[in-house]
Amino acid sequence: MENLTQNDEFVVQESSAPSKMQRRSFLKYAGAGAAAAGMLVASACKKHHDDNNTVDVGSGDIGVLNYAYALEQLEAAFYTQVVATPYSGMSPAELTAFTEIRDHEVLHREFLKAALGVNAIPALGVNFGSINFADRASVLAAAKAFEDTGVSAYNGAGYIISNSTYLGLAGKIVSVEARHAAFIRDLINYNSFADSSVIVDSSTGLDTSRKPSQVLPIVAVYLTTNLTANQLP
Amino acid sequence: MNIFSIIEEIEKVDPEFQDRISPRRDAIKNITSFGSKVAVAALPFALGALFKKAYGQTTVGDVNGTLNFALKLEYLEAAFYNTALNTPGLIPAADLAAFQTIAAHENAHVSFLKAVLGSAAVTQTSQGTAGVYDWTAGGTLPNYFATKDYTTFLIVANAFEDTGVRAYKGQAPFIIGNQTVLTAALNIHSVEARHASHIRTIRRKAGNGTTPKSWITGANDTGFAGIAANYAGEDNTMQGGVDVSALINPVTGAKFSASACTEAFDEPLTYAQVLPLVQPFGVK
Numbered sequence: 196m197e198n199l200t201q202n203d204e205f206v207v208q209e210s211s212a213p214s215k216m217q218r219r220s221f222l223k224y225a226g227a228g229a230a231a232a233g234m235l236v237a238s239a240c241k242k243h244h245d246d247n248n249t250v251d252v253g254s255g256d257i258g259v260l261n262y263a264y265a266l267e268q269l270e271a272a273f274y275t276q277v278v279a280t281p282y283s284g285m286s287p288a289e290l291t292a293f294t295e296i297r298d299h300e301v302l303h304r305e306f307l308k309a310a311l312g313v314n315a316i317p318a319l320g321v322n323f324g325s326i327n328f329a330d331r332a333s334v335l336a337a338a339k340a341f342e343d344t345g346v347s348a349y350n351g352a353g354y355i356i357s358n359s360t361y362l363g364l365a366g367k368i369v370s371v372e373a374r375h376a377a378f379i380r381d382l383i384n385y386n387s388f389a390d391s392s393v394i395v396d397s398s399t400g401l402d403t404s405r406k407p408s409q410v411l412p413i414v415a416v417y418l419t420t421n422l423t424a425n426q427l428p
Numbered sequence: 429m430n431i432f433s434i435i436e437e438i439e440k441v442d443p444e445f446q447d448r449i450s451p452r453r454d455a456i457k458n459i460t461s462f463g464s465k466v467a468v469a470a471l472p473f474a475l476g477a478l479f480k481k482a483y484g485q486t487t488v489g490d491v492n493g494t495l496n497f498a499l500k501l502e503y504l505e506a507a508f509y510n511t512a513l514n515t516p517g518l519i520p521a522a523d524l525a526a527f528q529t530i531a532a533h534e535n536a537h538v539s540f541l542k543a544v545l546g547s548a549a550v551t552q553t554s555q556g557t558a559g560v561y562d563w564t565a566g567g568t569l570p571n572y573f574a575t576k577d578y579t580t581f582l583i584v585a586n587a588f589e590d591t592g593v594r595a596y597k598g599q600a601p602f603i604i605g606n607q608t609v610l611t612a613a614l615n616i617h618s619v620e621a622r623h624a625s626h627i628r629t630i631r632r633k634a635g636n637g638t639t640p641k642s643w644i645t646g647a648n649d650t651g652f653a654g655i656a657a658n659y660a661g662e663d664n665t666m667q668g669g670v671d672v673s674a675l676i677n678p679v680t681g682a683k684f685s686a687s688a689c690t691e692a693f694d695e696p697l698t699y700a701q702v703l704p705l706v707q708p709f710g711v712k
Contacts, residue, residue, distance in 0.1 A: 275679055288638070291638070292641075295641070295643070295687075295688065295691065297679065298677065298679075298684060298685065298688040298692070299643070299688060299691055299692040301677055301678070301679055301684075302672060302675065302677070302684050302688055302689065302692045303692060305675045305676070305677070305678070306667055306668075306670055306672050306675065306692075309670050309675060310667075310668050310669075310670055346618050349614070349618075350611065350614040350615050350618055351611065353600070353610055353611065353614045354605060354606065354607040354610045354611050356604070356605075357604070357605060359600075359601035359604055360668055361668075362600055362601060362604055363597070363600065363601060363696060364667060364668050366596075366597040366600050366614070366617070366694075366696065367597065367667070367693040367694050367695065367696070368692075368693065369614070369617070369618055369621075370593050370597065370617060370618060370620075370621035370694040371621075371643055371691070371692055371693065371694055372618075373617075373618040373619075373621035373622050373625070374621050374622070374624065374625035374642050374643045374694075375625075375642075375643075376622060376625075377621070377622040377623075377625035377626050377629075377642065378625050378629065378642040381625075381626060381629055386525050386526050386529070386626075388526075388529075388622050388623070388625060388626040388629075389529060389530075389533065389619055389622040389623065389626070390529070393622075394533065394619060397532060397536060398536055398539065398540075399536055399537075399539075399540040400532070400533035400534070400535075400536030400537045400540065400616070400619060401540070401612060401615035401616060401619065402614075402615040402616070402618040402619045402622070403615070404611055404614065404615055
């Protein structure tokens, strides 16, 4: 039995295809049986590119994880830019918080990339032309949109996941996104952390969930890659 | 699969396991006596029955068990915030709207879960003493409602919300693949996380400091040692077989900080871990 905790085996490779070891370890830890492993290998052989500029996330659990990886790529790139070019008047406390959020999102991205291994979709092209990074209101509005959309995407895709380890990982990430969402909302308008724009039905007190087909049009404006999830429900 | 070695393993971490499943160990004796007659394929079901007896919860698919557990936690939270709103002088005016929002959500979660469970729902009066909780958790906390001690109230709220997030997270695998129930649970889970974030922000502002952050750093960042058990395991850095503390942050070219590694992932708690945390308040 391989030692699953040898750190050097999990260092992210520069290439888009991390070592075979990463994928194998992840599957072993997840307790995936031979059937599931076969399914994953099969999906690894599937082309993610339909043409030069279209990326489909794939199907099943790998499809959901790639969908998450795509959203984390977007959030990570956004916050990297926010911290690299702070808006005018960004307070030290805000810079600290945005740096922390950036690190969380970059870590989510790097973790999913390592976990997916050869099954990972390629790096997506981003276009933040609609965001004015010099303006606090523009940045906070975009951050709120990314976080609320991210929460709704994880909430709406959870049921598609069939492996309990993967579901657990999605759960570990989504509540951190919800913490971010509430924090950003409080920066924009104090006490709007869970207002009626996200908890739409006050009689149930439930957050918003969205299907991939509802999320993709929201994020398309920030992508130069044509991201599809044609094999997810 | 060796059921006896499994039970031995459990006993190492839970010495009372055998007493828990049967004071006279009848359950084990029964397994021994019929073990030779049942097919190996039936053993998982036998094990499931054992664990249900031990921890009050079965394995995957026990939807009502999962939802009733959630309902008990929501009864607790709703009563907690209702009591706070009915205690004049406890909540400063600036935070009143936030707690009205949070209380409304918890009461709505109660109504929602009761509606989903129907006649299978546990009653509120089955909790505490005829539905009344002990907010001092058996005398381990000061009587913050009586003394209008907002600081302690916020710490308890902080712990309740973070623990609620962890509890829902721990239940997700039991309702895996159930589009309606899992999605509803996830939609409650993220609301609790929004509450937790805001209550942490209130505490940070009240203290004019930088802690607690809106996200959980390491194991117990609340500044209150008495609730360390609510945060046990939050310092985990092994995620799905990947040691995230070994990953490189391409932005900095260095490994992610220890804080970032634990903040980026919230950790689950099992039913067996959550119950002792809320039993002192009267959750049954």
